[in-house]
Amino acid sequence: MRIKRAIAVVSVGFVAVGMLAACGSDTAAGNSEGTYSLYIGQPENPLVPGNTTESEGNQVLKALFTPLVNYNDDTNDVEYTGVAESVESEDQVNWTIKLKSGWTFHDGTPVTAKSYVDAWNYTALSTNAYGASYFFENVNGYDDLQAAEGGEPAATTMSGLEAVDDTTISVQLKEPFAIYPITLGYSAFMPLPEAFFSDPEGFGRRPIGNGPFKADEDFVDGQGFTVTKYEDYAGENAAKSDGVQFKVYTELATGYTDVQAGGLDVMLDLPPDAFATARDQFGDRYVERPRPDITSLSFPTYDPRFSDPRVREAFSMAIDRGAITKAIFTDTRTPAKSFGSPVVEGYRADACGAKCELNVEQANKLLDEAGFDRSQPIDLWFNAGAGHDPWMTAVGNQIRTNLGIEYMLRGDLQFAQYLPLQDAKGMTGPFRFAWIMDYPSLYNFLAPIYSTSALPPAGSNNTFYSNPEFDAALSAGNNADSLEAATVEYQKAEDILFRDMPSAPLFYGLNQAVYSDRVTNVNIDAFGDIVVEDVTVN
Known part of the structure; x- marks a missing residue:
């Protein structure tokens, strides 16, 4: 996944730069006592899993969607704590993905095998020009969904995908792929509800996912939005707060000033002049982890x-x-x-x-x-x-x-x-x-x-x-x-x-996060993102 998050410290002898320009921001840390605010940059595209291939949009999607599989935070081993009950194959070409029952989208509709098959076909179809299309390149029939610019593809669905029943996905690959189960935790493999296909543009502003938080308002470019706890979440790790306000910034320095002043609750990664002082200034409210x-x-x-x-x-x-x-x-x-x-x-x-x-x-x-x-x-x-x-x-x-x-x-x-x-x-x-x-x-x-x-x-x-x-x-x-x-x-x-x-x-790199005294339990996951559902509002 392409990332933005990489920052630097000015050093005498190499460069000299001016102060980073500031931009205006809200002063309230959250929208309610149980809601906290989180720094992000402007996502590249509307918030659709199959077309989100960068860090800023991905941080938002992690709040709104739960993947098929998760990964052990220490070993990176696949764990079946997401929607998938199992992913099995006898020949590493033909795979069967069994889903757990009881999962729903935020609009109340069930998450089924069809929710995945339809989403993956839409992402793979070249005329949609989705950035994560490549992740389905190894599925049989993917080539039929690809067409030269201005042309029409031979098919709109991959022959290697089938929703056998509501909880069973059959995947036939072009060739053996030993690490296939490991790939399924990525956002490109998230499901989409029926509502997406009737209004993809509107969905990109207000996604309907299956994750611990739901979107009740549109994402506003340059500003962000607030997501709220999904009470019917079927996963193991439900949200510990009432909601998250994703606040869009164009400058790291502005976000850092806000978190120092209490106008922002959580910030992942620091501006150029904060490395030497952040640990001492924030103390127990500073956390770091090697970035993968x-x-x-x-x-x-x-x-x-x-x-x-x-x-x-x-x-x-x-x-x-x-x-x-x-x-x-x-x-x-x-x-x-x-x-x-x-x-x-x-x-x-x-x-x-x-x-x-x-x-x-x-x-x-x-x-x-x-x-x-x-x-x-x-x-x-x-x-x-x-x-x-x-x-x-x-x-x-x-x-x-x-x-x-x-x-x-x-x-x-x-x-x-x-x-x-x-x-x-x-x-x-x-x-x-x-x-x-x-x-x-x-x-x-x-x-x-x-x-x-x-x-x-x-x-x-x-x-x-x-x-x-x-x-x-x-x-x-x-x-x-x-x-x-x-x-x-x-x-x-x-x-x-x-x-x-x-x-x-x-x-x-190294992920570094700081947070206000309004919140606790701020953790960075193995992928370098804030674990949004873990954060507790004091």
């Missing part, structure tokens, strides 16, 4: 200047990751030398090797061999309002010093504008790309970002990298007869990525 993510400097492989792997490797070797994580982030980030997160199965601490180490001599040699034109500056892209200016400036300064290339910062677009431009091949130079796991597997850090099937709009392959050898290695992992054997093949696919370097891994 990666931030990379990605390359527009469609741009002739960055189409040569030697150029991309040279830029990677011109960056001193350790210096940036220490001086800019005060060691709240860890240098990355893998495309995967340290928390997932298959992670290798030094998969990148020398290509992710500073080596100015070799970097310049590679640029010369590729005939790169150093006389023209490069654009460095990142989204505005999230404190990326300092570290992207540090990257630019290192490129200028180590490679003799001038740079221009392109950080004037808000997150909801930045992501569509990536999808439209709008990056005119290296760009900040961040990803947080959708489910705990190395595969999730490879396939949705770099496979050919994940090219926009079906997925999040914003580098537009495509290599049949890489795709074949992923397929070999999917065909493996065990999770362990699959992981070995996924690691081979990762090695191909390091050969081609469509992105340069930079660092892994």
Whole structure:
């Protein structure tokens, strides 16, 4: 899942930036005594699970929907504490998903197998252009739902999906997929009620889910909305508060000022000047957890200047990751030398090797061999309002010093504008790309970002990298007869990525949250989100 949440601290010697601009906000922390407020950025799209592939919208959907499966908070193992009773297969191609009975949507209609099959078909259909379409690419019949731009698909439903009865879903995949049950906790696999199909646009403003909270009002862009406790929730972890007010901010600094003043109850991640003081200032009202993510400097492989792997490797070797994580982030980030997160199965601490180490001599040699034109500056892209200016400036300064290339910062677009431009091949130079796991597997850090099937709009392959050898290695992992054997093949696919370097891994993050004295029991889950149903209003 593409994320916005990554922030930086200004450091003398690297950059100097002005104060972040403030914006107006409400002063009331909640709408009632039992309601608390939570910071989010503006979601990219309307709040439909199949088209929400970024962190801000996902935080909202976690309040409104409950997935098929959940994950152990410590081990990341699949737990059947969601809607699914079991997910079983004898050949890893034909899967049977059994649902628990008694689940309802917020409009009172039952959650059935058809609720999932209809939702998945709608998400997969290319004419709907949903960003999570790729997650159904391995289902038999998916290809029939894909059509060239302006064309009509051969079918509107996948032949590999069937609602056998109200509580049984039959899934036939194109090939074996050993980790299929692990994927089902992701939001793309959420159900949709009948009401969605009669008014998808209205649903996006006021979603009808099956989760611990329900939406009683429309989401307002730039402001947010309040969701309330769903009294008929069938899950194991019912909401401990009366509701959550999701408050949209464009600047981290403004949200932090509000939580300091009591005008905001919970804020996940901190603005640039808060790292050194937040622990002491908030004391027991400060919580942190390693973030299962990666931030990379990605390359527009469609741009002739960055189409040569030697150029991309040279830029990677011109960056001193350790210096940036220490001086800019005060060691709240860890240098990355893998495309995967340290928390997932298959992670290798030094998969990148020398290509992710500073080596100015070799970097310049590679640029010369590729005939790169150093006389023209490069654009460095990142989204505005999230404190990326300092570290992207540090990257630019290192490129200028180590490679003799001038740079221009392109950080004037808000997150909801930045992501569509990536999808439209709008990056005119290296760009900040961040990803947080959708489910705990190395595969999730490879396939949705770099496979050919994940090219926009079906997925999040914003580098537009495509290599049949890489795709074949992923397929070999999917065909493996065990999770362990699959992981070995996924690691081979990762090695191909390091050969081609469509992105340069930079660092892994740390989630940090602070909260007001109005609330307690504020927890960060394994995916880096606030567990909204756990929060208790004092």
